[in-house]
Amino acid sequence: MGNTCARKPLTDSIPQKRNGSQPENSELRSMTVESENLLNSNAKISKDDFKIIKVIGRGTFGKVFMVKLKENNMVYAMKVLKKEQVASRNLRVKTKAERDILEKIKNPYIVDLHYAFQTEDKLYFVMDFLNGGELDLKPENIILDSDGNLKITDFGLSKQGLDKQNDKSKTYSFCGTPEYLAPEIITGEGHDKASDWWSLGALIYEMLSGRPPHYQKNRKQMMADIVEKRIEMKPYFSVEAKSLLSGLLERDPSKRLGSGEEDALQIKRHPFFAKIDFQKLYDKQIAPPFKPTVSGPEDTRNIDKMFLDETAKDTPAVSNLSPDAKKKNHFDEFTYQGNNGGVEGLKFKKK
Structure with missing residues (x-):
């Protein structure tokens, strides 16, 4: 996704006095037009700013579309959730x-949120469109971009504000894909x-062997086996892989690799990752081992045809809620535009 230049502040566009004189009439007219344009640009972004191209996914609460921003033809993925079903x-x-979380996290390997907005019945997340296909594992939440770089998506079950050294900040919700649940979640x-x-x-165990442990x-x-059964280390696992997996798949969370104060740094220093320069990886200076076959940013050949064959339309939500109930279903502080969203002059406040 490319960056676009933001408009200059309104004060920057006001002509300066010439030798103490007032601006000429033509300059005043130009200034007025520019001021009106800037004021008009304060409109709230909405689904009308996007053209829906294709359906690229479907979930319990709605669809994911490939869309184009009408202003500049930038391509994005738009996830649409039905408020009534969420509630x-x-x-x-x-x-x-x-x-x-999507607003706060800025990482080259995590999907970017560019816009968020809502209607009376739906929520809209506008994010990176990634067309390299998903990994052939649970990671339909790990997607390849056109260059083969990974991007993590979907933070719908994520928690915020958990202090790893504070038992009082633990959470007790039971959620997640069963194959990947830690023992303490199950118990x-x-x-x-x-x-x-x-x-x-x-996940690493599955990538090395073909299925979760x-x-x-x-x-x-x-789930009983996850809590009680010994994990089988395959004979073809390297010594480093066995050591890493033993550390990560430690049943006692207090002894698990990465659980201490060093957090991820402890894992990065493990011999399994000795050949990886994590700074170069972060800066995307390491060429991905696999580059997807795509002709360009709008190529959808790696997306399941069962989605692509659907009618590309954001259909109205059928709601049984009363008008008052719909008002209560409003999400405060939901509207968002990223710094590199790509619409010159399109500005709005969180609402």
């Missing part, structure tokens, strides 16, 4: 947390950031 499943707080004893390092271990179709038994 009916008590996910209002989690959805707002996802919105806030309900409370969990913090250390549970994420277990999930990372389960305790995977089986019987989910109840699978």
Whole structure:
């Protein structure tokens, strides 16, 4: 996604006096037109600013579209959630947390939020359009861009404000994909950031072997195995891989690799990652080992045809809520425009 230049502040556009004289009439007219344009640009962004191109995904609460910003033809992914369904499943707080997390996190390997806005019935997240395809694992939440770089998406179940050294800040919610759940989530004893390092271990195990460490179709038994069963280290795992997995898949969260004060630094220093220069990786100075076959930023060949064949239309939400109930369903502080959103002069306040 490219950057665009922001307009100059209004004060910068006012002609200066010439030798103490007032601006000429032509300059005043120009100044007035520019002022009116800037004032008109304070309009709130909405779905009308985007052209829907194709459906690229579908979830429980709505669809994901490939869209173009009409102002400059920039391509984005627009996730649309139905407010009534979010509310009916008590996910209002989690959805707002996802919105806030996406605004705060700026990382080259995490999807960027460019805009967020709402209507009476729906919520809209406008993010990077990534067309390299998803990994062939659970990571439909890990997507490749056109150059082969990974981007993490979907923070709908994320928590904020957890202090890894403070038991009082643990959370007790039971959520997530079963194959990747840490034991302490399953037992309900409370969990913090250390549970994420277990999930990372389960993901790496799957990438090395083809499936998560305790995977089986019987989910109840699978979760019992996660809590009780010894993890099998495959004979073809390297010594470094076995050491890393043993550290990440440690059942005691207080002893788990990455659970201490050093957090991720402890994992980065592990011999398994010895050949990786993490600063160069962050700066995207390391060429990805795989580059997806795409012709350009609008190529959708790596997106499932079951979505692409759907009618590309944001249909009106069918709601049984009363007008008063809809007003209560309003999300405060939801509207957002990123610094590099791409619309010159399009400005609005959080609402």
